[in-house]
Amino acid sequence: MSNMRVWIYRLLTIVWLGLFMVAIQFGSSGRFTEAGVVLGVVLALIIGQALMLKCPACGIRPGILSLVFWSLFLDPACYIADVLLVKECPRCGKPFIKNKLL
Numbered sequence: 001m002s003n004m005r006v007w008i009y010r011l012l013t014i015v016w017l018g019l020f021m022v023a024i025q026f027g028s029s030g031r032f033t034e035a036g037v038v039l040g041v042v043l044a045l046i047i048g049q050a051l052m053l054k055c056p057a058c059g060i061r062p063g064i065l066s067l068v069f070w071s072l073f074l075d076p077a078c079y080i081a082d083v084l085l086v087k088e089c090p091r092c093g094k095p096f097i098k099n100k101l102l
């Protein structure tokens with residue numbers, strides 16, 4: 001697992017959050033077609049993000065765990081925090097980031 005992949009995983013959150021803001025802008029100005037298209041991209045990014053990180057040791061995908069768990073609680077803020085702060089596998093504890101400062 002390279003650190004690069006973990007950083008891409010984290011940064012994708014910023015990308016879809018930004019796009020989500022754009023969708024809200026479109027929606028509030030009555031441009032629902034554009035809002036729908038952007039929302040579709042946001043959803044695709046979230047799903048792609050959940051699929052891209054896989055624990056090399058036990059094979060679980062922590063993004064999917066977080067997504068399912070926090071969707072149940074309807075708490076996107078916790079999901080975002082989970083993704084942005086991911087450091088190790090939630091199941092076996094194997095670190096994803098080699099540099100301990102991050």
Ligand SMILES: [Zn+2]
Nearest residue numbers: 055058089092
């Ligand atoms: Zn693991």
